Amino acid sequence: MPGVNIEQDVRTMIASYSGITNAIPAARISHGYRLQDGILPAITYELTNVVQQSISGGAKLWLASVEITIIAATTKAALDVLPALKVACGAGQYNIAEFEAVIWNGHTTSAAVVGEGDEQEPAEVTASIDIYYRD
Amino acid sequence: MAINAALTSLTWKGVAVPAVGSVSISVTRPALDITPIGTPTQQYIAGVAGATATLDLFFDEDDAPHWTMLGDIQTATAAGSLVITLEANTTVTGDAFVTSYEITAQAQSVVRANVQFQYTTAASASANPVTIA
Numbered sequence: 001m002p003g004v005n006i007e008q009d010v011r012t013m014i015a016s017y018s019g020i021t022n023a024i025p026a027a028r029i030s031h032g033y034r035l036q037d038g039i040l041p042a043i044t045y046e047l048t049n050v051v052q053q054s055i056s057g058g059a060k061l062w063l064a065s066v067e068i069t070i071i072a073a074t075t076k077a078a079l080d081v082l083p084a085l086k087v088a089c090g091a092g093q094y095n096i097a098e099f100e101a102v103i104w105n106g107h108t109t110s111a112a113v114v115g116e117g118d119e120q121e122p123a124e125v126t127a128s129i130d131i132y133y134r135d
Numbered sequence: 136m137a138i139n140a141a142l143t144s145l146t147w148k149g150v151a152v153p154a155v156g157s158v159s160i161s162v163t164r165p166a167l168d169i170t171p172i173g174t175p176t177q178q179y180i181a182g183v184a185g186a187t188a189t190l191d192l193f194f195d196e197d198d199a200p201h202w203t204m205l206g207d208i209q210t211a212t213a214a215g216s217l218v219i220t221l222e223a224n225t226t227v228t229g230d231a232f233v234t235s236y237e238i239t240a241q242a243q244s245v246v247r248a249n250v251q252f253q254y255t256t257a258a259s260a261s262a263n264p265v266t267i268a
Contacts, residue, residue: 054193056145056155061193100195101245132193132245 004097004135006064007031010045012094013102014068019084024070034071040122041072041081059134061100068127075111075123082107082125089129101132138222145190148215152200154193156247158219160227162186162265186229186254186264188217194238194248204250208233214255229254229265 015026020043028034028042045068054061068085072078089102105128112123145152163186166179194201207215214230221227235251254264 052141054154054156055141055158056151056153058151058153060141061154103243103245105243130243 004133005095006050006062006097006131006133007047009094009097009099009133010047010064010066010131013090013092013099014043014045014085014088016094017084017088020081020088023081023084041070041077043081043085044069044071053132061132061134064131064133066129066131068129070125070127071122072125073112073122075109075125078123078125079109082127085127089127097133097135099131099133103130103132105129138225143220143222144218145220146216146218147200147204150200150203152190152192153198154195154201156191156193158188158190160186160188160219160265162267184264187234188219188227188231188252188254190248190250190252192248192250194246201248204233205236208236217252217254224268227265227267231255 011029011031014020015029020029024041024043028039030042030044032044032046034042034044045066047064047066049063049065051063052060053063068089070078070081070085072081086104089104091099091102093099107125107127110124110126113121115121142155142158145155145158162184164184165182167182168177169180170177192201196202206212214232217229217231219227231252231254233250234253235249237249238246239249240246256264
């Protein structure tokens with residue numbers, strides 16, 4: 001299956017579920033980068049590892065480890081999006097790649113931080129998923 | 136020269152088997168102990184050769200050969216051709232029975248299947264349990 005762009009396909013998976021885009025417009029879903037003064041809530045994601053799993057000929061099975069971060073002004077606002085993200089992360093055909101299995105490994109929560117002056121860090125909920133797909 | 140572990144192909148009964156995580160082949164000929172009673176040292180003769188193979192699969196019901204192997208063990212079908220092509224012109228070929236099919240599902244992983252084969256020597260084949268060429 002030539003032409004698989006797993007980074008793009010992960011974004012398609014997240015943005016194709018209306019439960020996500022109702023809360024966070026697709027324009028605010030980005031690969032690993034977000035403007036500091038961008039509108040919240042937002043989602044960033046990055047692929048931490050992509051490794052080949054199968055050795056047999058033809059289409060190979062790959063495993064992509066992905067971290068998806070929901071960024072919001074408050075912890076509650078970030079956690080409110082989490083159930084929709086769990087639903088969004090499912091098996092299916094996204095662009096070219098078919099995600100055969102999507103495994104939800106869990107999530108971590110970082111509360112918002114308010115420092116001295118006007119400095120503030122938003123809350124973040126980071127989910128870890130594994131995606132099995134064929135090339 | 137090293138060989139890339141990515142198989143050129145692996146076929147069971149002529150059909151390519153997808154989603155193989157690993158494969159191993161074991162060819163053995165255990166020596167037979169013929170030491171007479173009272174002899175101070177052990178004596179052996181060459182024993183009987185045999186071969187087994189083990190596949191670790193990422194089990195998928197959509198992959199027909201995965202079902203075929205499971206069906207073979209449940210219905211006691213005749214030995215089939217198992218051909219493992221490590222690279223072009225390097226193959227391990229033989230007739231084998233499926234002797235074990237173990238499916239495992241555990242948290243934070245996909246379903247895996249471990250399949251074991253016992254090679255047998257076909258009547259029309261050479262005396263070797265497998266042909267490595």
